[in-house]
Amino acid sequence: MMNRILTEEFFHRDGMEVAPELVGKIIARKLDDGTVLRERIAETELYRGEEDKGCHASKGRTPRTELLFGESGIIYVYLCYGMHWLMNVITGEKDQPQGILLRAGETKNGPAKLTKYLQIDGSFNGRPICGNDTVWIEDDGYRPKLRTAPRVGIDYAGDYWKNIEWRFIADGE
DNA sequence: TTAGTGATATCC
DNA sequence: GATATCACTAAA
Numbered sequence: 001m002m003n004r005i006l007t008e009e010f011f012h013r014d015g016m017e018v019a020p021e022l023v024g025k026i027i028a029r030k031l032d033d034g035t036v037l038r039e040r041i042a043e044t045e046l047y048r049g050e051e052d053k054g055c056h057a058s059k060g061r062t063p064r065t066e067l068l069f070g071e072s073g074i075i076y077v078y079l080c081y082g083m084h085w086l087m088n089v090i091t092g093e094k095d096q097p098q099g100i101l102l103r104a105g106e107t108k109n110g111p112a113k114l115t116k117y118l119q120i121d122g123s124f125n126g127r128p129i130c131g132n133d134t135v136w137i138e139d140d141g142y143r144p145k146l147r148t149a150p151r152v153g154i155d156y157a158g159d160y161w162k163n164i165e166w167r168f169i170a171d172g173e
Numbered sequence: 174t175t176a177g178t179g180a181t182a183t184c185c
Numbered sequence: 186g187a188t189a190t191c192a193c194t195a196a197a
Contacts, residue, residue: 001189047192049194054192076193080192081191081193081194082191083193083194084194101192103192110193110194111192113193151194152193153191156191157192
């Protein structure tokens, strides 16, 4: 069966819809030497809106967060703690900052491990996630059971945003 | 629990 | 220019 490659339309929806649907999809990455890596997405987190204190965009529109306000289907790569690349996909309407963090793969737990495995770095920032043959996301029809949980690593965001359940995890069979 | 690491934002 | 902060990981 042919896997369906997700198009821009998939991402051009509200993050509340896209984030849970992204769980169970397969992220594919073609290396320079032609090797294709595939990893099923096991966990995502939604960062949505300027009011969301956990979202980078809440600090205002800056050169870095400009991407979040921009077109959907764009990869937002962010260097955290000087050594870890975190990968997000932009969703939703323009001027409405929404990003979905790919928090873990099926065999790679941890957002930085995922990017390390996929060899994603800052050079991918601002690139489209579809319409190219370097990095894309496939749907093979797999639909995992989901559970939700509060997001991780945003203690600074305040009680409300810290506890909101915008983390979507594939429930292990 | 702590160190390591560097881009970004914010304050001079 | 100088800090302070940070969507993390590994080692202990």
